Amino acid sequence: MSETPDNAVHSVDSVPADEAVRDSVRAVRAYVDQHRSAFLDGLAEWLRIPSVSGQPDRAGDVRRSAEWLAATLTETGFTTVEIWETAGAPAVFAEWPSDDPDAPTVLVYGHHDVQPAAREDGWHTDPFEPTVVDGRMYARGAADDKGQVLFHTLGVRAHLAVTGRTAPAVHLKLLVEGEEESGSPHFRALTEEHANRLAADVVIVSDTGMWSETTPTVCTGMRGVADCEIDLFGPGQDIHSGSFGGAVPNPATVAGRIVAALHDADERVAIPGFYDGVTELSDAERALIAELPFDESAWLATARSHGTLGEAGYSTLERVWARPTAEVNGIGGGYQGPGGKTIVPASAHLKLSFRLVAGQDPERIETAVRAWLAGLVPAGIRHEIVFGAPTRPCLTPLDHPALKAVAGAMSRAFDGAKIRYTREGGSGPAADLQDVLGAPVLFLGISVPSDGWHAPNEKIELDLLMKGVETTAHLWGDLPAALRGTER
Structure with missing residues (x-):
């Protein structure tokens, strides 16, 4: 666990x-x-x-x-x-x-x-x-x-x-x-x-x-967790990008825009209502966190990563343990094989997860994500979103x-x-x-x-x-x- x-x-x-x-x-x-x-x-x-x-x-x-x-x-x-x-x-x-x-x-x-x-x-x-x-x-x-x-x-x-x-x-x-x-x-x-x-x-x-x-x-x-899978459907099949590209919506492009819209410039989750009810860290709690013998370089080595990034105004430890998150767990759509294939793909797919902190309710998060997604999907694209069982x-x-x-x-x-x-x-x-x-x-x-x-x-x-x-x-x-x- x-x-x-x-x-x-x-x-x-x-x-x-x-x-x-x-x-x-x-x-x-x-x-x-x-x-x-x-x-x-x-x-x-x-x-x-x-x-x-x-x-x-x-x-x-x-x-x-x-x-x-x-x-x-x-x-x-x-x-x-x-x-x-x-x-x-x-x-x-x-x-x-x-x-x-x-x-x-x-x-x-x-x-x-x-x-x-x-x-x-x-x-x-x-x-x-x-x-x-x-x-x-x-x-x-x-x-x-x-x-x-x-x-x-x-x-x-x-x-x-x-x-x-x-x-x-x-x-x-x-x-x-x-x-x-x-x-x-x-x-x-x-x-x-x-x-x-x-x-x-x-x-x-x-x-x-x-x-x-x-x-x-x-x-x-x-922290709790809520996760979902999003399917985006455009043309009834893959179609020629020269004949139709630029004139019909591309589900892979829409997937990219959804991912780009998840966070603002300060790496805060940009879904309206996402932070409603969040229990904030007190100044005393933050001071005690800062006293820990935390070696960020060693932590990065364990994470097999080369730099930190997260919500502005919070330390690495605060981000990981006391702040909610939105992560892209998977993204796909269109041609993935060797060489080029100039198409508008028929579909694209996303897997997202949200780590939740005290004060957040998974059902309210699901409602907020559904409303946010509906506002991003253009006419001509059909979407389906399915949530897994949440953990509070x-x-x-x-x-x-x-x-x-x-x-x-x-x-x-x-x-x-x-x-x-x-x-x-x-x-x-x-x-x-x-x-x-x-x-x-x-x-x-x-x-x-x-x-x-x-x-x-x-x-x-x-x-x-x-x-x-x-x-x-x-x-x-x-x-x-x-x-x-x-x-x-």
């Missing part, structure tokens, strides 16, 4: 290091260290299942992955574990009620499907045979997202062992879908169908990452007490490190949970940019993975007090 490093918009200083906290940190770490080897063996077993949701011939493996997770969650101690069917791949739901009836309810989201992978893509090892080298486990799904789902199983066990509880301090639920890497086409319907079962005070998404190994961060929001943006308020609890738990896991709050430039189904359940969404991930999501040689840093385990072990004990508005 995460496409780039996250953008810091706030931070929390290290937690007080009193003796009780130090004892808790030591006890959690000792338990995690004791069970680390068995935990990693289990993760490797799960990673050997090639649960590629985008390949129909892997449907059986995706189901096998769901069954493996369901069995593991049952063994962990979850009192309810179910495989939920969809029109596509199965999801896994699990629940472990607290013995405190007044405890808050937390829903953890992740996914068990993975991207395609093959040795010939550039992998150094078999992508579905986990290999540990220099403290890193290489395998498809190690970071995205099986490793980050599974750390919750050891985390809750550590929480129970250290506190002496027989049930978590929160009502703990998990929803692990099987189609995230295929665009989550049935996830919204699944959440609506089971909204009562999924009801929660807070949603924790463990399908994200941190700024770097040395800068732990908590993400507070993701989500943003957690920086003053939410659960966010402070997540940052505090992570700080203890990272030995008192300062935790920064971040945003994510990419998009995901987390906003559906926020929209359907009406609960704030927070992000807890320990993956780093070098983990190579969706790329050859995907890996997870094992020491960081254990930090994720420790964070959840602390978090479940912290959240009840935090949500009641008191300190632990």
Whole structure:
């Protein structure tokens, strides 16, 4: 899911290091260290299942992955574990009620499907045979997202062992879908169908990452996305440009004009109403972004690009994480073969996508784009526009007490490190949970940019993975007090 490093918009200083906290940190770490080897063996077993949701011939493996997770969650101690069917791949739901009836309810989201992978893509090892080298486990799904789902199983066990509880301090639920890497086409319907079962005070998404190994961060929001395909039709067939050119409309020319009209001279999206409702960055947030150790030249190298360009008045990080965009994903029409062919083409085609930020509504964006397009297409050209299923943006308020609890738990896991709050430039189904359940969404991930999501040689840093385990072990004990508005 995460496409780039996250953008810091706030931070929390290290937690007080009193003796009780130090004892808790030591006890959690000792338990995690004791069970680390068995935990990693289990993760490797799960990673050997090639649960590629985008390949129909892997449907059986995706189901096998769901069954493996369901069995593991049952063994962990979850009192309810179910495989939920969809029109596509199965999801896994699990629940472990607290013995405190007044405890808050937390829903953890992740996914068990993975991207395609093959040795010939550039992998150094078999992508579905986990290999540990220099403290890193290489395998498809190690970071995205099986490793980050599974750390919750050891985390809750550590929480129970250290506190002496027989049930978590929160009502703990998990929803692990099987189609995230295929665009989550049935996830919204699944959440609506089971909204009562999924009801929660807070949603924790463990399908994200941190700024770097040395800068732990908590993400507070993701952009949404809307995309469309535009078809433009002119003559009934390709026609001679000498006989008819200049006297009839050319759909390829119209396509070019549409693309040129997307942005103004300041690289702002020029569609009327596009920025309506956008939640602007505060001066304080912009100042904190500017404090990040951001190396633009290194970022450009990662982007395989030679210069930056974007909305005037904003930094590169602000553009990627906190501003909406319009992108041309594809354009075509007319003759594309070798040599010339002097025609007026019969048709042309465009693919556009729009990244959306908090305050923007995908339905309003679709209406605005349709109206804008209709005003650009001349007489004699017929057009069709089809939108895909949108993903809404989500943003957690920086003053939410659960966010402070997540940052505090992570700080203890990272030995008192300062935790920064971040945003994510990419998009995901987390906003559906926020929209359907009406609960704030927070992000807890320990993956780093070098983990190579969706790329050859995907890996997870094992020491960081254990930090994720420790964070959840602390978090479940912290959240009840935090949500009641008191300190632990």
